[in-house]
Amino acid sequence: MNTSHRASSFLVFLSIAGLAVGGCLALASFAHASVGPSVTVSVHNGSNVVVTTAPIGTALSASTTVASSTASTAPTGTVNFNLFNNTTCVGTPTTQSGVALVNGSAQSATTTLGASGLSYTVHYNGDASTTVADSQCVAVVPTSSSVSVSTTLSASSVLTGSSVFDGATLSGVTNTAGGTVNYKVYTDSACTLGVQNAGTVTVANATVPNSSSLVFGTAGTYYWQVVYSGDAQNAAATSTCGSEVLTVTTTPVTPPTGTGSISGTVFNDLNKDYALTAGEPGILGFTINLYSGTSNSGAVVATATTNASGVYTFPNLAFGTYYVEEVNMGSWQQTTSDASVTVSSASPTGVLNFANASSTSKTTKSPKGHAYGYWKNFFTGHFDFFGRKDDDKWSKVTKPVTPTPPVQTPVKRHGWHW
Numbered sequence: 001m002n003t004s005h006r007a008s009s010f011l012v013f014l015s016i017a018g019l020a021v022g023g024c025l026a027l028a029s030f031a032h033a034s035v036g037p038s039v040t041v042s043v044h045n046g047s048n049v050v051v052t053t054a055p056i057g058t059a060l061s062a063s064t065t066v067a068s069s070t071a072s073t074a075p076t077g078t079v080n081f082n083l084f085n086n087t088t089c090v091g092t093p094t095t096q097s098g099v100a101l102v103n104g105s106a107q108s109a110t111t112t113l114g115a116s117g118l119s120y121t122v123h124y125n126g127d128a129s130t131t132v133a134d135s136q137c138v139a140v141v142p143t144s145s146s147v148s149v150s151t152t153l154s155a156s157s158v159l160t161g162s163s164v165f166d167g168a169t170l171s172g173v174t175n176t177a178g179g180t181v182n183y184k185v186y187t188d189s190a191c192t193l194g195v196q197n198a199g200t201v202t203v204a205n206a207t208v209p210n211s212s213s214l215v216f217g218t219a220g221t222y223y224w225q226v227v228y229s230g231d232a233q234n235a236a237a238t239s240t241c242g243s244e245v246l247t248v249t250t251t252p253v254t255p256p257t258g259t260g261s262i263s264g265t266v267f268n269d270l271n272k273d274y275a276l277t278a279g280e281p282g283i284l285g286f287t288i289n290l291y292s293g294t295s296n297s298g299a300v301v302a303t304a305t306t307n308a309s310g311v312y313t314f315p316n317l318a319f320g321t322y323y324v325e326e327v328n329m330g331s332w333q334q335t336t337s338d339a340s341v342t343v344s345s346a347s348p349t350g351v352l353n354f355a356n357a358s359s360t361s362k363t364t365k366s367p368k369g370h371a372y373g374y375w376k377n378f379f380t381g382h383f384d385f386f387g388r389k390d391d392d393k394w395s396k397v398t399k400p401v402t403p404t405p406p407v408q409t410p411v412k413r414h415g416w417h418w
Contacts, residue, residue: 037068037075039135041122053141053233054113056174060140062108064122066101068130074104077127081108087117089137098125115206116175117142142174147237149181149226154213157247163213164246166198168226168239170206179203179229179236183211186223191241203228222246250299258318260343262290262350266310266326269355274336276353282310283356287327290314294340296325319344324352332356 041064042050054060062083066075078100082093099106111118119139126132148171154164166183181201187194199212208228216222224244230236266286267276283306290302301322304312314322325338335357341350 036131037066037071037124037133039079039122039124039133040065040067041120041135041138043118043120043138043140051140053143056113056115056142056144056172058113059110060113060118061110062120062122062138063105064107064124064135065105066124066130066133067104071129074101075124075127075130076101077130078125079106080123080125081106082121082123083108083111084119084121085114085116087119087139087141089119089121089139093121113140113142114175115142115144115173141233143233144172144174144177145235146172147228147230147235148172149228149237149239151224151226151239151244153224153244153246156245157249158216160217160219160248160250161215162248163215165213166211166224166226166244168208168211168228170203170208170228170234170237173206173234175206177203177206177231177234179231179234181208181229182227184225184227185214185246186225186241187220189223189242191223191225198224203231216246216248219248219250222248257316260317260319260348260350261313261315262317262322262324262341262343262352263311263313264288264324264352264354266306266312266354266356269335269357272335272357274355276355282306282308283332284308284310286310286312286329286332286354288312288314288354289325289327291323291325292320294321294323296323296338317343319348322350326354331359333359 041062043052043060043062045051045054046059051058051060062081064079064081066079068075078098081096081099082089083096084091084093096108099108108120117140119137120135121137122135124130124133150169150171152167152169154166155162158164168181168183170177179202181203183198183200184191185196185198186192196214198214201209201211222245223241224239224246225241226239228237265276266283266288267280268283269275270280271277286306288304288306289296289300290304291298292301302314304314306312314324321340321342323338323340326334328334333356334354336353336355339352341352343350
């Protein structure tokens with residue numbers, strides 16, 4: 001054999017052998033290299049059902065599986081469960097560390113779903129043949145079916161002309177609750193009548209803006225109600241009608257104070273002479289209104305009630321002109337007028353009496369006729385009667401009256417006989 005040929009053959013053999021050995025070494029090295037596993041996470045409720053949404057307050061836990069596509073056995077070692085109180089795995093988590101894998105799986109401790117939701121990531125700590133790895137973020141979005149609305153009025157009792165607004169707070173909702181809230185006001189406790197709209201506002205992150213302000217110009221009782229629309233994670237809700245009641249009362253006008261006074265007596269004018277005379281009793285319980293000015297067109301500034309002697313008093317009045325008004329009562333018929341009274345430094349005390357007659361008292365009817373109607377004092381001592389005589393025809397009769405009634409005698413409706 002040619003020695004050079006043998007030498008060449010030997011070198012070829014060694015080259016092939018070296019290639020073979022090198023290949024085996026490379027394969028061996030590949031077979032023992034660390035392999036990155038997959039880490040999957042899911043969240044379960046108490047029935048071991050995988051959930052991505054759940055009602056607030058639900059007990060939940062996370063489970064994880066660590067798997068390798070190249071290893072002949074399941075990865076071993078431990079995992080760390082990272083729990084976030086939001087749905088984005090952002091921020092500082094609560095970590096449950098060193099939970100051992102059993103056949104490549106592990107389960108976290110139980111937690112309760114809050115209004116902000118929760119999310120998990122899992123970190124695998126690796127083993128001798130498998131590298132460390134992390135899972136994707138898995139979240140559970142909270143829902144609510146037990147939403148309630150509480151409300152707070154800016155005031156519960158106001159005077160006419162005042163403005164009032166309402167505020168609302170949602171309970172049992174998620175931290176990201178949206179939707180709208182509508183405020184309404186009613187005049188009945190069933191929230192069906194006299195509705196006024198106080199505005200619709202947009203809810204953002206469970207925060208509800210206040211209503212519009214409403215001005216209440218009429219005295220009465222008003223009932224507010226709030227309606228929440230709900231959203232994808234939160235149920236709708238309505239506040240209870242009658243849970244917030246607004247009372248509106250008439251604005252009192254306080255007369256300016258001073259040293260003046262107005263008083264008088266409401267009496268039974270037994271002799272029909274319009275003047276308070278001896279033996280004519282006062283009448284208990286009449287209401288007397290006091291106005292500022294010369295008429296009753298404004299607001300009542302004070303009210304008095306007659307005592308057992310029929311006396312009323314408005315003390316501590318500033319000097320000026322006031323209008324005094326008797327409020328009709330029961331079977332009594334006022335026979336002298338309401339009138340204005342002026343108090344001043346020269347005359348600090350004003351007096352105005354009110355004559356009344358019982359409408360149940362009887363008079364004797366003259367055979368000449370019977371007239372009913374309006375009468376006026378024309379400051380002449382005469383009165384005009386528009387009445388009906390025995391011929392059943394209406395006519396005007398002018399008669400002198402003695403004594404002449406006082407000047408303040410008003411236009412009144414009475415029955416007269418002659």
